[in-house]
Structures are given as structure tokens and as C-alpha cells.
Amino acid sequence: MNHLRPLAIVCSMLALMVMPARAQKWEHLADTPQMGWSTWNKFQGNISEDIIMGIADAMVETGLRDAGYTYINIDDCWHGKRDDNGFIQADPVKFPKGMKAVADYLHGKGLKLGIYSDAGTNTCAGMPGSLGHEYQDAIQYARWGVDYLKYDWCNTANVNPRGAYQLISDALRSAGRPILLSMCEWGNSKPWRWARSVGHSWRTTPDIWCNFDSLRVFPGYTQFGVMQCIQLNDTLRQYAGKGYWNDPDMLEVGNGMTENEDRAHFTMWCMMASPLILGNDLRNMSEATRNIIMNKDMIAINQDTLGVQGLHYCDKDGLQFWFKPLAGGDWAFTILNPTRQDIHFNLNWQEFNLTDDDVSGLSTSFNTKVYRVYNLWTHRQEGKTSLKNKPERKLVAKARDVISYRLTAK
Numbered sequence: 001m002n003h004l005r006p007l008a009i010v011c012s013m014l015a016l017m018v019m020p021a022r023a024q025k026w027e028h029l030a031d032t033p034q035m036g037w038s039t040w041n042k043f044q045g046n047i048s049e050d051i052i053m054g055i056a057d058a059m060v061e062t063g064l065r066d067a068g069y070t071y072i073n074i075d076d077c078w079h080g081k082r083d084d085n086g087f088i089q090a091d092p093v094k095f096p097k098g099m100k101a102v103a104d105y106l107h108g109k110g111l112k113l114g115i116y117s118d119a120g121t122n123t124c125a126g127m128p129g130s131l132g133h134e135y136q137d138a139i140q141y142a143r144w145g146v147d148y149l150k151y152d153w154c155n156t157a158n159v160n161p162r163g164a165y166q167l168i169s170d171a172l173r174s175a176g177r178p179i180l181l182s183m184c185e186w187g188n189s190k191p192w193r194w195a196r197s198v199g200h201s202w203r204t205t206p207d208i209w210c211n212f213d214s215l216r217v218f219p220g221y222t223q224f225g226v227m228q229c230i231q232l233n234d235t236l237r238q239y240a241g242k243g244y245w246n247d248p249d250m251l252e253v254g255n256g257m258t259e260n261e262d263r264a265h266f267t268m269w270c271m272m273a274s275p276l277i278l279g280n281d282l283r284n285m286s287e288a289t290r291n292i293i294m295n296k297d298m299i300a301i302n303q304d305t306l307g308v309q310g311l312h313y314c315d316k317d318g319l320q321f322w323f324k325p326l327a328g329g330d331w332a333f334t335i336l337n338p339t340r341q342d343i344h345f346n347l348n349w350q351e352f353n354l355t356d357d358d359v360s361g362l363s364t365s366f367n368t369k370v371y372r373v374y375n376l377w378t379h380r381q382e383g384k385t386s387l388k389n390k391p392e393r394k395l396v397a398k399a400r401d402v403i404s405y406r407l408t409a410k
């Protein structure tokens with residue numbers, strides 16, 4: 001049907017002309033989950049450039065930057081007014097030097113700047129939103145030297161989520177500076193089903209609060225404790241992968257939970273390949289907090305290049321058993337005790353011969369393979385897995401705590 005070919009060519013040219021130019025998101029900005037710090041959990045709207053710069057100094061001095069935490073994210077309430085041309089300005093009282101100066105300061109320290117906006121008329125705290133100004137805002141962020149945008153979902157009556165997030169993603173792409181897009185619509189429109197090519201992470205939960213296992217209910221919204229975040233995020237593991245992560249919200253380590261609760265919280269965020277965005281005051285933290293967030297062995301589980309969210313394999317006697325396949329045939333294995341009692345149990349490796357059919361296709365094969373067992377919190381080798389089908393490791397899982405191992409095939 002050769003005579004149809006010119007017609008086909010004309011049709012495809014026409015199609016190209018009428019199709020909207022749809023950019024891909026900026027690629028390779030989050031091939032492993034993003035790591036950094038955000039103002040929100042500790043400071044809410046009480047922020048200033050002095051706080052940001054002080055946190056940046058602490059990020060470097062404590063060694064956190066070198067452990068991988070590079071983004072310093074300014075959440076809600078940095079905004080001033082729009083200028084006569086509609087370009088957003090920083091609040092001149094909180095940021096007298098201006099946002100460009102903050103970005104330059106962070107970049108000079110090998111850090112990156114994150115900023116926050118909202119797809120609606122106003123942000124959740126009532127500041128100007130990006131609706132109707134998406135391209136202008138993207139241009140402004142690029143001019144300032146911003147590297148990361150958290151894009152929230154308050155005040156969005158009549159806004160379509162897919163359209164709104166695609167629009168800001170396209171705007172960021174057009175503005176020419178690589179900016180990571182952290183989507184924050186709390187899972188309302190199931191972004192894990194449609195946003196892989198739009199953003200680099202999407203919130204899967206309502207807001208976290210600094211509590212291990214209860215809800216905080218306000219009129220119109222509810223905050224989740226650590227366990228509620230885990231439970232919801234756990235159902236979505238097949239949707240996460242290299243460059244697009246499930247985000248069960250920012251960390252509360254160091255903000256008031258007990259040390260063991262903080263350790264369990266941090267471990268589970270690592271097991272779930274969640275973004276690690278610290279939320280405590282880095283300028284002033286306890287040794288215990290520092291040891292948790294600086295655990296490089298644990299961070300390596302989060303940042304593993306296979307990029308698979310951990311599998312909640314089973315529950316037994318009040319304990320949860322989690323496995324995360326790692327690059328090179330290793331596994332991370334975590335026993336989470338979410339209860340208020342210490343639990344004694346005998347570990348039999350043969351109960352955990354599993355194949356991760358849903359995501360990686362990998363098997364633990366404890367019946368044929370022996371692994372070296374490395375404790376990710378004591379940093380000690382603890383022998384090997386056993387091929388014998390009998391309980392051979394007596395353990396005590398402490399209340400609201402974890403036992404966590406890296407298993408390395410011999």
C-alpha cells in the first residue's frame with residue numbers, strides 16, 4: 001500500500017505539531033533515595049537564613065554531609081510577596097540576604113538547596129502557592145540555584161493532580177536547572193500509579209508526628225505515628241524503584257521519641273528505601289541521635305543500588321520480619337518489635353526461605369546458601385546462617401526496637 005505512505009507521513013507530522021511538548025522529568029537525580037534535612041518537623045514556620053546556614057555548618061562539621069545528607073530543604077513559610085511581574089520573593093525579614101545568597105552559601109559547602117511550594121492558590125500555611133505561576137516559579141528557583149522542590153497539595157479545589165504535577169515537572173525541566181521533584185499530595189490520587197516519569201518521590205501517607213504508634217487527630221486531618229506510616233507504605237513496595245521512591249514522610253529522629261523508637265524508625269526508613277530527610281536540630285543533638293542518623297552501615301542499606309523497597313515477609317509472636325534484597329546478592333534482614341514488651345525467640349533461618357516474586361525475583365535460599373551475619377547496630381560479625389532446620393539463635397527483641405543484620409553470601 002505504497003500510495004498510503006505519504007499520507008501516513010503527513011498524519012504523523014500533524015500529530016507532532018498538535019501534541020503538547022511533554023518533557024521527561026530530570027533523570028538521575030534520585031537513583032538512590034534522596035538524603036538531607038528539612039526545616040518542617042522541628043521549626044515549622046519559625047525559620048530564617050541564620051537557622052539554615054547554621055544547620056548547613058552543622059551538616060558539614062558533624063560529618064553528616066559526608067555520610068550522604070546533602071539537601072537542606074526550606075519547607076513552608078519562606079515566602080514573601082510576588083513582585084510586579086509575578087515573580088515570588090523570599091520573606092525579606094527571614095531572608096534578608098535573599099535566596100540566591102543562601103543557595104551560594106550551601107553550594108560553597110558542598111550542599112544543595114531545597115525549597116517548597118504548593119500546587120494550589122496557597123501553601124498549607126497560607127503562603128502564596130504556585131497555581132497560575134508554575135513556569136515563573138520554576139524560572140525563579142532556577143535563577144536562585146535551587147536543587148530540590150517539595151510540591152504540596154493544600155488549597156487545590158478544582159486542580160487535577162496529574163495535570164498539576166506534570167505541569168510543574170515540565171516547568172522545572174524547561175527552566176533548565178536540574179531540580180529534584182518531591183511530590184507531596186499524601187497519596188490521595190495514588191501517584192505511585194502514574195508519577196514515575198513526573199517526580200522523584202511521592203508521599204504515601206498523611207503527615208508524620210513525633211510518636212511511635214498512635215494517631216494525632218485534628219479537625220479535618222490526622223497525623224500518623226511511625227508505625228502507621230510503615231503500615232501504609234508497606235503496601236506499595238512494587239511501585240518504588242530507582243529514581244521514584246515511596247515517601248512515608250520525613251524523619252522524627254532526635255525530636256523526642258526514645259532512643260530505641262528512634263532506632264526502629266530510622267532502620268525501617270532504610271529498609272523501605274525511603275527518602276532520608278532529617279527533621280531534628282542538627283546544631284544541638286545528643287550522641288545517641290547522632291549515632292543513629294550517622295550509622296553508615298544502615299545508610300548503605302537505604303542507598304543500596306539495587307533500589308528495592310524491603311519486603312515485610314511475615315509476622316510471628318508479635319514480631320515483624322523484613323527482608324531487603326541488596327546489590328551483589330546480600331540481604332538486609334530486620335526483626336521489628338513494635339510492642340511494648342521485650343520478646344524472646346529462637347531464630348531458625350530455614351523459616352525464611354523466600355523468593356521476592358513481586359519485585360526483585362531474588363531468593364534468600366537459606367537451605368542452600370550460607371551467609372555471614374553482620375549486626376548493623378552493634379557493628380559486629382555474628383557468625384553465619386545455618387543450613388540446619390532447627391532454631392539455633394536465641395534472641396531478645398527489645399520493645400519498640402529492631403535487630404538488624406546484613407547477610408553476605410560467603
Ligand code: GLA
Pocket residue numbers: 040075076123124125152184206207
Ligand atoms: C503539609 C505537608 C507537610 C509540610 C506542611 C507545611 O502538611 O504534608 O510535610 O510541608 O504542609 O505547611
